[in-house]
Amino acid sequence: MSWNRHVRTVGRRFGWTIALVVILAVPIAHAQQRAVIGEGEVTANDVYVRSGPSMNHYTICKLGAGDRVKLLGQRGEWWEILPPDQAYSLISGEYVDTVDNKSGVVNGNNVRVRAGSMLNNNKYTVQTMLKKGAEVTIVGQEPDGFLRIVPPTGATLWINEKFVEPVPDELTRQQQTADPAIEQPSEPATSVVAESTGPDAAATEKVAEASETPDSPFVDLPLTEERQELEKLDVATREEAAKPLLERRFDDYLKGYKRISEQSEDEIAQRYARLRIQQIERMSELADSVRKIRNLGEQTESKRREYLAKRMTLPKMSPLRPSGLDAEGELRESALYPPGSDPRRYRLIDAQEPGVRTIGYVEIPYESTIDVESFLGRYVGVRASKTHLLSGSVDPLPIYLASELVLVQPGTGSEDMAQ
DSSP: OOHHHHHHHHHHHHTOHHHHHHHHTOOOOOOOOOOOOEEEEEOSSSEEEESSSSTTSOEEEEEOTTOEEEEEEEETTEEEEOOOTTOOEEEEGGGEEOSSSSEEEEOSSSEEEEEOOSSSSOOOOEEEEEOTTOEEEEEEEOTTSEEEEOOOTTOOEEEEGGGEEEOHHHHHHHHHHHOTTOOOOOOOOOOHHHHTOOSOHHHHHHHHHHHHSOSOTTTTSOOOHHHHHHHHHHHHHHHHHTSOGGGOOOHHHHHHHHHHHHOOSOHHHHHHHHHHHHHHHHHHHHHHHHHHHHHHHHHHHHHHHHHHHHHHHSOOOOOOOTTOOSEEEEEEEOSSSOTTOSSOEEEEEETTSSSOEEEEEEEOOTTOOOOGGGTTTSEEEEEEEEEEEOTTOSSOOEEEEEEEEEEBOTTTOOBOTTO
């Protein structure tokens, strides 16, 4: 067997995760409701319903002996079925407008609907796509913002034929109605795996899965030391890839693959290790990108909270007075800006509250003709040409660039006509 042919065989048997995810995540077009061709009865307990027609697709829910399913068609050893009553689909809440969280309307075009699972957090299988204006029935919400909805038209799931017995009369009637020339299919041959079904079909599915995907990617070749090490690394990386995206850590496994890729005794193991390195590095880059995006979001939220906290410490600005005053208070000299300093600033204090609280600073432009001395120690109103905050201060205070000072009656905002 040539090396290239062997690698292709290994890839098919091993089921590389990256290629699998890409294939399973390809969106499908808008689907019409398929015609039900019959009804099937589940023949064992704990039978998995899956998101697609293979053991590699994630599990959705479990059915028990005697449960009925609506059959739509068959692909290989898998029946395509309408979602059971307990199944639900997922849609991003960003694309659904709702007022009561019970029903909603899709607000975008080509919005993906994904197969939701009661058994795990996977959601990469796209069942159908909805157009703008489509109505959905909401049955719950996921922590990540996805909405659980009743499976819409076009959403289907899959179940292994080993655990479903078509109801003969119903299936025959439906098939003959569609085409009287079609004969009833003969009973499929029962495999050894099918004969092993018992009260727990989930365990049997694992046997079937093991028979479909050999544990060793080098099943047809002698097992060298390097290939044995690759088998262990493959098992470990598969387990790591099954974890939530942000919990995956491949660094230790990459070291093992790189060591084998750098040896020259076993060329097949060397090239296989290089392919695995490329795959795992792509998965690591994806996880790193998601971490960076999440960290950026956390930093943005932290800055936002910091800004809100600082804004809460700012003194409340008095609303504009009817007379057009920007601020009022008692004008005093400032120890921070003694007479003759640059800039010329004076304290504006709230003399109506206990203690001496500075509510801002009044800055007098050097070209101004305001006679500041006549206003010191008195209650004044300030008309400002510009207002900004004092920088570098623990408690930022407003600075009023005065265009005019007037004497006012405390608490009224009206100018003192006795001036």
